Amino acid sequence: MRSLQARIVLTTVVLLLVVCAVVGVGAALSLRHYLTQQLDGDVTRTLGFAASGPQGAGGGPPPPPDAGGGFGASSPTDRIQVRVVDGRIVSAVALTFRNADVPLSPADVEPLLAVSPDDEPGQGPPQAETVEVPALGKTYRAAARTAADGSVVAVGVSTDRMDATLARLALNETIIFAGGVLVAGVVAAFATRTTLRPLHRVSATARRVSELPLERGEVQLRDRVPEADADPRTEIGQVGVAFNRMLDHVARSLAARQESETRVRQFVADASHELRTPLAAIRGYSELARRRMGSGAAGTPDEVGAMLERVGSQTERMTLLVEDLLLLARLDAGRPLAREPVDLVRLVVDAVSDAHAAAPGHRWSLDLPDGETDVMVVGDPERLHQVVANLLANARTHTPEGTDVVVELARTDDRVRLVVRDDGPGIAPDLLPHVLERFARGDAGRARTTGSTGLGLSIVSAVVTEHGGTVEVTSVPGDTRTTVTLPAAPVRAELALR
Structure with missing residues (x-):
């Protein structure tokens, strides 16, 4: 049973069978207890009449109108009475109440001698017992009581009709429960199929996706689970x-x-x-x-x-x-760079001096922190110099002569911020999201007028990232800024350098 639907239906049917069995057994036991109480009441009434003397003899009371009327009268031996004197059966009859009693053989009803008599009449109903009488082929609920003349009277009422009632109940329960379980199983199968239909659609979507060639080339992954099958409430x-x-x-x-x-x-x-x-x-x-x-x-x-x-x-x-x-x-490849204290003020001053010599037509200026002679970071001095040089070369290459290029350097508690800004024409909006990628160039025709390879800012991004920093580029016409943020060096590194 690998199918989820089959397992659910089977589990439902098994649970229903268990519930039906429990209900059926409980109902049968309850009915048996109720019918047994009725039989015991019938035995008590009949015994009370029989123990008080023969009808009409010695002033004995007449039989009660319902004596023996519970489940009796279907067979001549449904009710039997035995009178015992000194351990010997003196009379054995089948009680009919409306007709003359039918004599029985004492040997046939001998099992009733095993019933213990109630020696204290009037102290409550006698205790009935179940007795098998093989000679008559019946089972009786029987009780005994000591009569006024000292004899022991035992009365038994057959359980045949009670057993037949219970058998009919069991048969009816079996038919009804079997039909109910069958109907419930069919309904569960249809309900489960309907309920699991969205899951089948999810499976179909997964199967279609699994058949797509995803290992190479451009893949259009358009398949999705329908909105009707993507309700987060289920x-x-x-x-x-x-x-x-x-x-x-x-x-x-x-x-x-x-x-x-x-x-x-x-x-x-x-x-x-x-x-x-x-x-x-x-x-x-x-x-x-x-x-x-x-x-x-x-x-x-x-x-x-x-x-x-x-x-x-x-x-x-x-x-x-x-x-x-x-x-x-x-x-x-993740190869480590050098790690040593680096004075960014000295490095920026040298890089700006080189840029001024390479492009005297631009107006270069510095904005350094007030009251500080150095701003320290820990890193590779050559690569950090390359970062600043590339930023200045990028500003020089992509702006016309006369452009103002300002280099700002500032330090917070644990970060150093380097900003290179210019008032040139700016970066095209479609290029700006990719400006830090390799070979990102604004001229698709690969003009050689600027001499740019498109690697400068990608090197800046890779080196700064390797140093644990970040690079951000913003640009509008007249204001292009490249902001580099690096972790500041610990105080011990600054003191060691001094």
Whole structure:
């Protein structure tokens, strides 16, 4: 029984059978107790009449109108009476009350001698007992009492009609309960199927999702559990809600994976493109220098020197690009950076001086904390210098001459905040959410006018994250800010540096 529906129906039927059995047995026992009390009352009334003397003899009372009227009169031997004197049966009859008593053989009713007599009449009803009389083929409820003349009178009333009533009850209960359980089982099967139908739909959705090729490529995960089957007020609805939430997570993960694969492919294409240009220039100038030197033309040394200078510049450019790529690869691999106290004031001053020398057309300014000679952090000094240099190079590269570039440095209790802001044209809104990603560039045509590789801010983000900090970029025309937050160095590190 692996089906949930079958198990539920089977459990329901079994429980109903148990309940019906308990109810049936309880009803039968209650009815048996009630009928036994009636039989005992019949025995008591009959015994009271029989023990008070023969009808009409010695002034004995007449028989009560209901004496023997409980379950009797269906058979001549339904009621029997035995009179015993000194342990010997002197009379044995079948009582009919309305007709003459029918004599019985003393040997046939001998089992009634085992009934203990009630020696104190008037002290309550005698205790009836169940007695088997094999000679008559019956079972009796019997009681005995000592009569006024000293004899012992025993009376028995047959239990045949009570047993027949109980047998008919058992048969009726079996038929009724069997029919009820059968009907309940059919109803439970239909009700369970209807109740579990939403679960079947959830299962069908899961089956369709499981058959989708999720291992590669762009996957559109549109299947969801219907809203009618995702009611959180029901157990199946809670499963539907959880399943839809899981599908949402899977869809976002698949989208992130596809985006990552796209970035990897774009990374390979960009890296190939970036490396192809300096390599082609190196190869061209090297070939041209070789030909000029081989031809022996006049002025060859000057031309060769210019060509070799171009070779050197292109080699330096390619080296810087390769170093940036290797740095990102090392950071991705989790390789640790150096950890030592770093004075950010000195580092920022040096970086701004270098930026001013590289772009004198921009207006550079510093906003340092008042009353502090240094702002300390713990990290890799070379990488932190690269962070500041990249931020300044990014501001220089993407803004026109005459742009104001301000570098702010401040410290709170346990954080250091570095802000580089400019009043240039700003960053395009569609590029701003991706500006910290690798090869994020505003010119899709890959113009070489700016010389940007799109790795500067991604290196900033990776290095700052490795130092336990954060990077935030905001931009509107006339106000572009890049905010770097780093953990401040403990006081002991600052004192050790001083």
